[in-house]
Amino acid sequence: MTPRRPTRQVFVGAVPLGGEAPVVLQTMTAGYTHDVDACIAEVQKLARAGADIVRVAVPEKADTEALKHILPASPVPIVADVHFHFQRALEAIEAGVHKIRLNPGNIQDRKQVLRVIAACKERRIPIRVGVNEGGIVERRDKDTRAEEKATLTQDYAGGLIRLMIEKTEEYLRIFDEADYHDIVISAKSINPRIVIDAYTALSQRFDFPLHLGVTHAGPPETGRIRSITALGTLLANGIGDTIRISYAADPVYEVEDGKELLCCLGLRSRTEPELIACPACGRIEVDLYKLVTDVRHKLAEEKLPPLKLAVMGCVVNGPGECEGADVAIFAGRGKGIIYVQGEQKAIVTTDAMLDALIRECRDFAEKVARGEATLKNASVDIKPPDPLPRGDGSVPLRVMPIGR
Numbered sequence: 001m002t003p004r005r006p007t008r009q010v011f012v013g014a015v016p017l018g019g020e021a022p023v024v025l026q027t028m029t030a031g032y033t034h035d036v037d038a039c040i041a042e043v044q045k046l047a048r049a050g051a052d053i054v055r056v057a058v059p060e061k062a063d064t065e066a067l068k069h070i071l072p073a074s075p076v077p078i079v080a081d082v083h084f085h086f087q088r089a090l091e092a093i094e095a096g097v098h099k100i101r102l103n104p105g106n107i108q109d110r111k112q113v114l115r116v117i118a119a120c121k122e123r124r125i126p127i128r129v130g131v132n133e134g135g136i137v138e139r140r141d142k143d144t145r146a147e148e149k150a151t152l153t154q155d156y157a158g159g160l161i162r163l164m165i166e167k168t169e170e171y172l173r174i175f176d177e178a179d180y181h182d183i184v185i186s187a188k189s190i191n192p193r194i195v196i197d198a199y200t201a202l203s204q205r206f207d208f209p210l211h212l213g214v215t216h217a218g219p220p221e222t223g224r225i226r227s228i229t230a231l232g233t234l235l236a237n238g239i240g241d242t243i244r245i246s247y248a249a250d251p252v253y254e255v256e257d258g259k260e261l262l263c264c265l266g267l268r269s270r271t272e273p274e275l276i277a278c279p280a281c282g283r284i285e286v287d288l289y290k291l292v293t294d295v296r297h298k299l300a301e302e303k304l305p306p307l308k309l310a311v312m313g314c315v316v317n318g319p320g321e322c323e324g325a326d327v328a329i330f331a332g333r334g335k336g337i338i339y340v341q342g343e344q345k346a347i348v349t350t351d352a353m354l355d356a357l358i359r360e361c362r363d364f365a366e367k368v369a370r371g372e373a374t375l376k377n378a379s380v381d382i383k384p385p386d387p388l389p390r391g392d393g394s395v396p397l398r399v400m401p402i403g404r
């Protein structure tokens with residue numbers, strides 16, 4: 001991992017963004033902001049899932065009016081997403097919103113942009129400036145539009161990134177003239193390669209915090225790869241101060257996947273158990289996929305610390321493949337062997353595996369709470385148990401992992 005690129009820091013409510021602050025995970029509500037109760041419920045659900053800040057769209061006056069009810073009920077800072085109507089920005093700021101998402105190019109009159117900037121400056125509210133692919137080409141001035149479209153026709157990716165940089169510079173001049181610097185920049189595209197190149201270019205040019213995202217990524221099934229490829233690459237290169245994964249689905253999936261990405265990169269500490277499972281192979285002697293799904297659902301109902309739990313499909317190779325797991329089950333034909341930090345605890349029948357495993361997790365969590373055990377003991381060494389006999393009484397061949 002490349003060390004994080006140094007940036008300026010802004011505050012979204014009490015949440016620091018940029019500088020030395022941890023990467024901030026954000027998402028956006030999918031429902032109407034003016035539907036106050038539903039919006040509050042959605043914001044609270046997203047905060048419970050792990051979102052650090054939540055953005056809401058405010059296209060109508062009814063939406064900014066709803067903010068006075070939503071803000072006090074929200075456990076996390078709220079960002080108002082403004083397009084076209086500068087009055088919405090002013091109303092949201094007046095309501096006490098914690099950050100504004102603004103595209104100066106979408107607001108016709110420069111004086112109107114300056115009024116929004118002045119209001120944000122007075123209240124120390126940051127503004128995210130977006131030069132995203134969807135709105136980058138000039139819409140009002142015909143000649144400029146034709147010129148910009150021609151640039152994109154010649155070399156789409158290169159031309160788009162050049163436009164993004166130029167427009168960012170143009171917008172930053174407006175902010176600079178107003179002596180306002182609490183800025184976050186985004187340059188989203190639907191194409192992960194463009195996202196990587198665009199943010200890399202921005203990071204070399206500006207020291208404002210960067211909001212990473214792949215726009216219109218699609219449903220989680222396809223958008224996940226698209227988003228994680230781009231955001232994972234950038235974060236591993238030390239680029240990015242806040243992320244939003246965008247899916248055409250319940251935004252809770254965006255938060256769950258964003259959280260997992262940050263945990264995988266060591267940019268956020270886990271607060272829940274980490275499930276490791278083998279992919280299954282020709283040695284499998286149990287319905288592993290069902291067992292893993294059942295374990296995952298059970299874990300979601302439990303309040304457990306971030307222990308490492310391994311579910312492996314055989315008793316022969318499994319132990320060598322899940323070193324470091326706090327709790328592990330090696331499921332064989334008709335039976336499973338449960339280990340807790342390297343120590344064999346129980347041999348249980350297939351029917352009892354799920355409950356026994358969760359029970360061992362709870363017992364282990366209590367030990368951790370009492371200070372009798374520590375989590376994530378990477379040196380846990382699990383010795384392979386003797387192979388369980390197959391149904392016909394024969395003993396499976398012990399297959400050692402490659403490289404051992």
Ligand code: SF4
Nearest residue numbers: 278281313314317318
């Ligand atoms: S743990 Fe056993 S069943 Fe699972 S992939 Fe490894 S060798 Fe195959």
